[in-house]
Amino acid sequence: MDIPTYRKEKGLSQAAFAALLTASGTPATQGLVSQWEKGTTSIKAERAIQIDLATEGAVSRFELLPAVFGPMPVRTDRQALAASVDSRKSxxxxxxxxxxxxxxxxxxxxxxxxxxxxxxxxxxxxxxxxQVMRLLGVQETPPAAEAAPTDPDADRIINVEAA
Structure with missing residues (x-):
């Protein structure tokens, strides 16, 4: 998906899209977004990655710069992508x-x-x-919360009256 389509689907103005990028740590202005959409300024590889991360993959770096990042992976499911990424890159x-x-x-x-x-x-x-794992597209999975230990004898305990 390109930036104008994403903005339209989310109901964002160019300024709001720039604010989204700025909030994710990438300073951007409405004018820069306008220049990208008109094609007067090209999107650099670093920016494409940042846009991909800020839009959670909706505006993919693969679609923004296929010459740099190659074709879109066949499987777009983040879990499938994470399984196929080699995180042991030099x-x-x-x-x-x-x-x-x-x-x-x-x-x-x-x-x-x-x-x-x-x-x-x-x-x-x-x-x-x-940061490296996010760059490679590997989603962090939060550790599963440990279940509270259960007492195997809980159903066998009876009240006992003491004298």
Missing amino acids: KRALRSKFGFKTDAHLAKVLKLPAAEVEGWPEEQSVPALP
Whole structure:
């Protein structure tokens, strides 16, 4: 889905869509959204990822920039996508997948200090940080709440009167 269709379905103005992006940590203006829709300004890879995350996949990075991200995955179900994602990517492969030229670009999208990202080895798998998992499309599943322990003898207890 493109941005104008998403806005129309959600009843958002360009300013409201910009506010949605800003609220998710990506400063944007109504003018920038207008330029994207008119095609006078192209959407960069970092912005496409941020739009994808802010709209929870409704405006997909794959549809916004198919030349960068490739075709839309056949299975759009987030759980199926999470199962197919290899979270053991190297830093070099991760930069290549998203079209980033430097570690600074990757750090900016992950909202991590550039020095931390630069410290990751090039050919080893990146840490499984929540930011990295979100970037790869893996949804975090909250830990299941432990059930309260049950007393197996609860139905056999009777009241006893003490003298």
